[in-house]
Structure formats: structure tokens, C-alpha cells
Amino acid sequence: MIDYLIGVDGGGTGTRVRLARADGAEIAQGAGGPSGLGLGIARAWDAVQQAVAAAFAAGGVQQPSPERLAIGLGLAGVHNKQWAAEFTAANPGYAAIRLETDGFTTLMGAHGGAPGAIVAIGTGSVGEVLFADGTRREVGGWGFPAGDEASGGWIGLRAIAHIEQVLDGRRPRSAFADSVIEACGGHRDAIQVWLGKASQTAYASLAPLVLRHADDPAAGDPAARAILLDAGREVAAIAHALDPDAALPLALCGGLGAALRNFLPAGLLARATAPQGDSAAGALRMIALHIKDRQ
Numbered sequence: 358m359i360d361y362l363i364g365v366d367g368g369g370t371g372t373r374v375r376l377a378r379a380d381g382a383e384i385a386q387g388a389g390g391p392s393g394l395g396l397g398i399a400r401a402w403d404a405v406q407q408a409v410a411a412a413f414a415a416g417g418v419q420q421p422s423p424e425r426l427a428i429g430l431g432l433a434g435v436h437n438k439q440w441a442a443e444f445t446a447a448n449p450g451y452a453a454i455r456l457e458t459d460g461f462t463t464l465m466g467a468h469g470g471a472p473g474a475i476v477a478i479g480t481g482s483v484g485e486v487l488f489a490d491g492t493r494r495e496v497g498g499w500g501f502p503a504g505d506e507a508s509g510g511w512i513g514l515r516a517i518a519h520i521e522q523v524l525d526g527r528r529p530r531s532a533f534a535d536s537v538i539e540a541c542g543g544h545r546d547a548i549q550v551w552l553g554k555a556s557q558t559a560y561a562s563l564a565p566l567v568l569r570h571a572d573d574p575a576a577g578d579p580a581a582r583a584i585l586l587d588a589g590r591e592v593a594a595i596a597h598a599l600d601p602d603a604a605l606p607l608a609l610c611g612g613l614g615a616a617l618r619n620f621l622p623a624g625l626l627a628r629a630t631a632p633q634g635d636s637a638a639g640a641l642r643m644i645a646l647h648i649k650d651r652q
Contacts, residue, residue: 359452359648360421363412364641365405365430367392368459369480369510369558370612372404375637376412381645386637387412391558393480394434395500398443401432406449423450429644430455431462431636433481436498455647459636460485460498466639467608467632470646474599475632476592479611480561482508484595486605496598501557506591509561509613515584516563517541517552524548533570533578537563568616582620589620596625608632 364375372389389408392401409428413420428451435441435458448454460475460483467475474486482505483498501510520537522528524545538544540563541551551559571581596607607625609618610632618626634642 358425359427360425361418361427362641362644362648363409363426363428364462364637364639364644365392365408365428365432366459366462366636366640367401367405367408367430368433369393369396369556370561372408373635373637374405374408374412375641376409376416376418377641377645381641383641384418385412385416387415392432393557394432394437394440394444395557398440398447401434401444402447402449405430424452426451427453427644427648428455429457429462429640429642429647431457431459431640431643433459434500435459436500453644453648453651455644457640457643458483458485458495458498460495461493462639462643463610463632463636464493464639465642466634466636467610468606469633470642473606473608474596475608475610476507476595476599476614477611477636478507478509478592478609478613478617480509480557481505482511482591482595482611484599486599488605494599496595501560505557506595507588507613507617509564510557511560511591512567512584512588512613513560513563515587516567516581517560519580519584520548528580531578531580533566533581536566536570540566564613572619585617585620588617589622589625592617593622593625596629603628606630610636 362377366373372392374387376385377383390404392404463477464485484496523534541548570578
């Protein structure tokens with residue numbers, strides 16, 4: 358017997374959980390550390406379990422054993438089928454589990470399960486579309502560093518490339534460059550050490566600095582603005598590939614979805630809307646439908 362449903366959104370920065378009773382009534386939310394599969398299967402499950410426990414605590418509910426729980430997960434890294442299989446095989450005992458990409462659960466949350474398109478921009482990035490006939494298509498989502506255009510990791514990588522040129526004397530020094538240099542150790546040798554250890558999450562941690570220095574259209578740093586305007590063009594390219602006729606509603610999702618609105622091409626900005634719900638809400642909807650289909 359399943360008493361509770363759990364929806365999970367997990368990526369390279371953190372994990373968010375929505376907890377509902379078996380009838381679908383949501384009762385609490387929780388959060389934990391990063392659970393992208395690229396960080397390791399055991400680490401991903403630990404972060405998920407931490408977030409689930411936090412949700413039960415927030416709802417004032419005694420957490421039952423996992424065989425009385427059903428969990429739906431939208432996680433970064435699911436495109437790697439080996440990682441996905443290893444994660445599912447390590448299920449700690451949940452009565453039902455459904456694992457999908459975080460792009461798909463974001464799509465499910467953004468339009469309430471109805472046809473539409475999303476571009477999800479967080480630590481990574483991906484575009485997904487659901488057509489009226491039930492078919493799906495994905496654009497991007499190739500992973501960092503080769504893909505994930507416009508994402509926090511991509512923006513941070515561009516910022517690092519900029520300060521390398523600044524330190525070499527190839528680009529002029531600025532307050533923006535100084536802030537990134539300081540965040541990565543303050544001098545060339547320390548930055549080399551930082552680069553040797555840096556994950557996608559570490560690169561994404563630099564994105565807020567780029568946003569801060571680019572935000573003022575009149576006085577913003579030109580190098581920071583150039584990075585974000587390029588990001589806006591990448592978002593537009595993903596959206597066009599998903600739905601060339603712009604016939605479906607489009608939602609910008611993820612932690613950077615709203616932050617990049619000021620840097621989008623005008624045509625895309627005019628049709629982009631806020632999502633109805635987030636990826637965790639989409640994962641909750643996904644596991645509820647999965648349980649219903651099994652009955």
C-alpha cells in the first residue's frame with residue numbers, strides 16, 4: 358500500500374522535493390544537496406534521501422518505510438543510460454519508482470501536462486516539447502562542457518575564459534574581471550588549482566557574478582553583457598528548434614530562466630511565459646500518473 362507520493366527535481370546545484378498524500382494532495386516541500394547523476398550514484402541517492410526526509414519533517418509527518426512510498430524523479434544526467442540504470446538498481450526500497458530527465462519533469466510541471474515547450478536553464482540546460490499527439494522532442498541536454506548552452510555552467514565557463522585573457526593582458530581589467538578572479542583564488546596559480554578541481558557546479562557558481570555585473574543596461578560591464586546576450590541567443594536557438602512555427606506555449610524554467618529574460622531576443626521575450634509549476638511538481642504529477650496506470 359502506497360501512503361505518499363514524492364516528486365523530485367535534482368541537478369548539479371541542489372535537490373527539491375514535493376511530498377503529497379496518496380490522493381495527490383501536496384503537504385510539504387524539502388531540499389537537499391546536488392543529485393545530478395554525474396556526481397555519483399551514491400551521492401545522488403544520499404541527496405534525494407536527505408531532501409525526502411526534510412519534506413516529511415517540514416510536513417510534521419513521521420516518515421514511513423520506503424515500501425510505502427512512490428517516488429518520481431527528474432534528474433540531471435539521466436541521458437547517460439548507464440548512470441540511469443545504476444541509479445534505478447540502487448533503489449533503497451521504494452514501492453514504485455519512475456526516473457526521467459529533469460527536462461521532462463520540468464515540461465510536465467510547466468504546462469500542467471498539456472502540450473507546450475520549455476527551455477530549462479539552471480546549472481545545465483535543455484529544451485523539451487510535448488505535442489498535441491503525445492509525441493515528445495528534446496533539444497540540447499548534451500551535458501557540460503560540450504553542451505548545456507546558456508546554463509550556469511556555460512556562463513561560468515565563459516567567465517573563466519574572459520579572466521584568463523584579462524590576466525594575460527589580452528583583455529582590459531574591470532570590476533567584473535576582478536570579482537571572478539577573486540572568486541577563483543585571486544591569482545594565476547590559485548586559479549590553476551581551482552580549474553583542476555572545478556565541476557559544472559563550481560562553474561555555475563560564477564553565473565551570479567556575471568549577472569550582477571551585466572544587469573544595468575546603461576552601466577553594465579560590456580564583457581558580462583556580451584556573455585549573457587550570447588546566452589539569450591542560445592536560448593532562442595533552442596526554442597526555435599523545438600517549435601519552429603512558435604505554435605505552442607513556451608515557458609522559461611530553471612533557476613536562470615527569469616534571470617535571463619532581459620537578455621533574450623525581443624521576439625522570444627514576447628512569447629515566453631512563466632511556468633505553471635516547477636520540475637518537482639512535474640515529477641509528482643509523473644509518479645501519480647504512473648501509479649494510476651498500474652492500477
